[in-house]
Amino acid sequence: MDKRISSAAEAVAEIPDGATVMIGGFGGSGAPIELIHALIDQGAKHLTVVNNNAGNGHVGLAALIEQGRVDKLICSFPRSADPSVFVETYKAGKIELEIVPQGTLAERIRAGGAGIPAFYTPTAFGTEVAEGKHIEVFDGRSYVRERWLKADFALIKGELGDPHGNLTYRMAARNFNPVMATAATTTIAQVSSFVPLGGIDPEHVVTPGIFVQRLVEVPTPAQEEELNRAEAVYP
Amino acid sequence: MTDIKLSNAQIAWRAAQDIEDGAYVNLGIGFPEMVARFQPEGKQAIFHTENGVLDFGKAPEPGDEDWDLINAGKKAITLKPGTAFFDHADSFAMVRGGHLDVAILGAYQVAQNGDLANWSTGKGGIPAVGGAMDLVQSARRVAVLTDHVTKTGAPKLVSHCTLPLTGVGCVTRIYSSLAVIDVCDGHFVLREKLPSCSMEELQALTGAPLHTDGPVADLICPEELA
Numbered sequence: 001m002d003k004r005i006s007s008a009a010e011a012v013a014e015i016p017d018g019a020t021v022m023i024g025g026f027g028g029s030g031a032p033i034e035l036i037h038a039l040i041d042q043g044a045k046h047l048t049v050v051n052n053n054a055g056n057g058h059v060g061l062a063a064l065i066e067q068g069r070v071d072k073l074i075c076s077f078p079r080s081a082d083p084s085v086f087v088e089t090y091k092a093g094k095i096e097l098e099i100v101p102q103g104t105l106a107e108r109i110r111a112g113g114a115g116i117p118a119f120y121t122p123t124a125f126g127t128e129v130a131e132g133k134h135i136e137v138f139d140g141r142s143y144v145r146e147r148w149l150k151a152d153f154a155l156i157k158g159e160l161g162d163p164h165g166n167l168t169y170r171m172a173a174r175n176f177n178p179v180m181a182t183a184a185t186t187t188i189a190q191v192s193s194f195v196p197l198g199g200i201d202p203e204h205v206v207t208p209g210i211f212v213q214r215l216v217e218v219p220t221p222a223q224e225e226e227l228n229r230a231e232a233v234y235p
Numbered sequence: 236m237t238d239i240k241l242s243n244a245q246i247a248w249r250a251a252q253d254i255e256d257g258a259y260v261n262l263g264i265g266f267p268e269m270v271a272r273f274q275p276e277g278k279q280a281i282f283h284t285e286n287g288v289l290d291f292g293k294a295p296e297p298g299d300e301d302w303d304l305i306n307a308g309k310k311a312i313t314l315k316p317g318t319a320f321f322d323h324a325d326s327f328a329m330v331r332g333g334h335l336d337v338a339i340l341g342a343y344q345v346a347q348n349g350d351l352a353n354w355s356t357g358k359g360g361i362p363a364v365g366g367a368m369d370l371v372q373s374a375r376r377v378a379v380l381t382d383h384v385t386k387t388g389a390p391k392l393v394s395h396c397t398l399p400l401t402g403v404g405c406v407t408r409i410y411s412s413l414a415v416i417d418v419c420d421g422h423f424v425l426r427e428k429l430p431s432c433s434m435e436e437l438q439a440l441t442g443a444p445l446h447t448d449g450p451v452a453d454l455i456c457p458e459e460l461a
Contacts, residue, residue, distance in 0.1 A: 026286040026323075027309040028302055052323075077365040080309070090361055099362045102285060103327030103369030110324040121331060122372045126350075126403035129368065171320055173303040175287050178322040206322075223302040225309075 002163040003214050004194060008038035011188045011216045015039060015153050020048040022109065022180040023061060024156040027053055027080065028224025030173035032157040032190045033060045035216070037234055039155070045069045050109070050151060052102065052176060054078030054086035057228035063235070065089055074149070076102035082228065101129060106179055108149035113182025113211070117148050154184035157221065158207065161191035162198075165212030166205045174206065181211040189215040239431045240412035245456040246380050248273040250339060250410045253378075254280045261285065261330070261370055263340035264308040267380050270339055273460070281317075283335060285366040287326050288312070289319045307366065330366070331373045338374035340367060342381045342406075344396045347443040349406040349418040351379065352398035364401070371402035383411040383440055390442030392416065392423060413437060415454055422446045427454035 005011045012035060015021065021039070025031030040063055049070050054077075055062025062085040064070055073095055078086050089095045100108065101123050111119050120143035124130045134145040156177040158167035167189055169177060181187045189207075194217045241249070247269035254260055254270070256278040262268050271282055281290045284306040291306070292313035300311035321329075329335060344352040351371055354364045371377050381391055392409060409416045414437060415427040425445045428437055430453045438445050 026307075027305065029286065029305050029309075030303070077363045078361055079363045087361060097361070099364055101364050101368040102323075102366035103330055106323035106327050107331075121369075123331065123369045124402075125372065127368060127400045129364065169320075171301070171303045171314075172284075172286055172288050172305055174320055174322050176323045179324045225300075225302040 003165045003209070003212060004163055005214050005216045008034045008190065008216050008218065009041060011035065011214050012038045012042050012155070015042065015044045017044055018046045019044060019152040020050065022050040022151040022154040022184055024154070024175065024177035024180050025051065026172070026175040027056065028060070030157050030169070030175045030177050031060050031224050032155045033222040033224060033227070034218045035155040035188060035190050036060045036064055040064055040067055040069070040235060046071045048072040048074065050074045050149060050180070052076050052105065053080055054083060056080035056224055057082045058085060058233040059222075059227045060224050060234070062086065063233070065095065068094070070095055072096040072098065074098045074100060074105070076100055076105050099129065104146055105149070106176065108146055109176070109179045109183045111148040112150035113179065118145050120145055149183065151180070151184040152186065154180040154187040156181050156187060156189045158189050158191040160193050160195050160200055161189055161212075161215040161217075162195050162200055162209070164197065165189065165209030165215055166200050167191065167207040167212060168200055168204055169206055178207045181207045186213045187211055188213065190218045190221065191215055192219060192221060193217065239429060240383070241429070241454070241456055242460070244269055244460040246410050246412060248456050248460055249415065249454065250378055250380055251275065254278065254337060257281070258336040259283055259334060260337045260339065261335055261374065263338070263367065264365070265341060267339045267341060268306070268308060283329060284312070285326050285330065285370070287321050287323060289321070290317045291315060327366070327369055330369045333373055333375060335370070335374040337376045337378060338370040339378045339380060340371065342379040342391060343398050344391055344393050345379050345381070345406050345409055346393055346396045347418065347423050348421045349404040350396045351377070351401045351406050352396040353401045355399040357398050367401050371405040376407045377405045379406050379409045381409065381411055383413040390440060393442035413440065416445070424448055425451050427452045429454050
C-alpha cells in the first residue's frame with residue numbers, strides 16, 4: 001500500500017463540480033494552501049466548503065471564493081485581517097453562508113467521522129443559531145440537537161506522512177485537520193515531508209492512515225500570513 | 236465624577252486579580268487578551284486558546300513569528316515549558332465538558348439575568364460567532380470585560396438584551412470601566428465601584444437595578460500599567 005501521489009494537481013484531479021470539501025486550518029495556520037491552489041487550477045465549481053473562516057486576502061480559500069467556485073460556505077467566523085473577497089461575494093448574493101459555533105462545527109465534523117448522525121450540545125441554546133432545532137432537557141439543562149457533517153473530500157495539511165497515510169502535525173497547525181480527515185470520503189493530505197514506514201514513532205501518530213486516502217509532499221509550504229504580507233494574489 | 240473611568244488595561248488588571256492559581260482560562264479576542272499580562276505574583280493561570288494550545292508564552296518579537304503557532308485572534312504566540320497542542324474536537328471537549336474554570340470576553344450587552352450579547356449588532360452585517368457561544372455556555376465562570384456604557388452613553392448593563400444573544404444566563408461577573416458587578420439570581424449585585432462615582436451616578440448609567448448584599452468596596456487599580 002502506498003498512498004503517496006507525485007503532485008498536488010494529481011491529488012485533487014477528481015474533485016467534481018458540486019462536491020462538499022472540508023478544508024483544514026484556522027486562519028492561515030494549518031491551511032493547505034498548495035492543495036487549495038491546485039483545486040483552483042483544476043476548475044471544480046459549485047463547491048460547498050467547510051472551513052473555520054472565510055479566507056484572508058487573495059490567496060488560499062479567499063482565492064477559491066474570488067474565482068467564483070464556492071456556492072456555499074459553512075464556517076464559524078467569516079472575518080479576517082482582509083475578508084474583502086468573502087464580504088463582496090456575500091453582499092453580491094453569490095455565496096450562501098451557514099454560521100456554526102466553532103465547537104459545534106468541530107463536533108459536527110467529529111460526529112460525521114465517527115458515524116454519529118446527531119448529538120446534543122448546550123452551545124447556542126436560547127440564541128438565533130438554535131432556531132428551528134430540536135431542544136431536549138437532560139438532567140435539568142436544555143440542549144440543542146445538531147447533525148453530523150460529512151464531506152466528499154477533505155484537504156488537510158500535516159507535517160510528516162508515511163506511505164500508509166499516518167500523519168503528524170506541526171504545533172497549532174493541527175486544529176481542524178485531524179477531525180476533518182475522519183469525516184470525508186476521500187482525504188487528501190499535503191505534508192512537509194514524506195517519511196518511510198516506521199519513520200513516525202507509533203506513539204506520535206496523530207492521524208492514523210485509515211483516515212487518509214492520498215498524500216502529496218510540499219516541502220516548504222506557503223504560509224497564508226506571509227503571502228498576504230507580500231500582497232500575493234492567486235492565480 | 237463619572238468622567239473618570241478605568242482604561243481597558245485597568246479593567247483587564249482587575250479581572251486578572253480574581254484568577255485563582257492553577258485556573259484554566261480562555262481569553263476572548265481583543266482586549267480580554269490583556270488579562271494574561273496582569274497575573275498576580277504567585278498565581279499561575281494556564282491559558283487555553285481554542286485553536287488548540289494550552290499554556291503558551293508571550294508574543295514573539297516582530298520577525299520571529301511562526302505562523303503555525305498562533306492564538307484564536309490569529310496573533311503569533313510562543314512555546315513555553317508545559318505547552319500542549321491538540322485538535323479542535325479536543326479543544327472544544329475542554330470547553331463543552333466544563334473543564335475551563337473561566338472564560339473572559341467582551342460584550343455589547345449583559346442582562347441582569349446573565350444573558351450575554353456579544354456577537355452580532357443585529358444590523359444586517361455578516362454574522363461571525365467563532366467559539367463564543369461554546370465558551371459562555373460551558374465555562375464554570377464567565378466574566379465580561381466592558382465599558383460601562385456604549386460610545387453614545389447608553390447602558391451596556393441592561394434589564395433585557397435587545398441584541399442577538401450569545402448565551403442565556405451565562406455571565407457570572409462583569410468588570411466594567413466603573414464597577415465590579417456579579418449576576419446573582421437574576422439581579423446585578425454591586426461588589427466594587429470607583430470611589431469617584433456615586434451610587435446615584437452609577438445607577439443612572441446602568442439599565443437595571445443595582446442591588447447590594449453587603450458593603451461595596453472601592454474599585455482601585457494601578458494608575459500605570461505596562
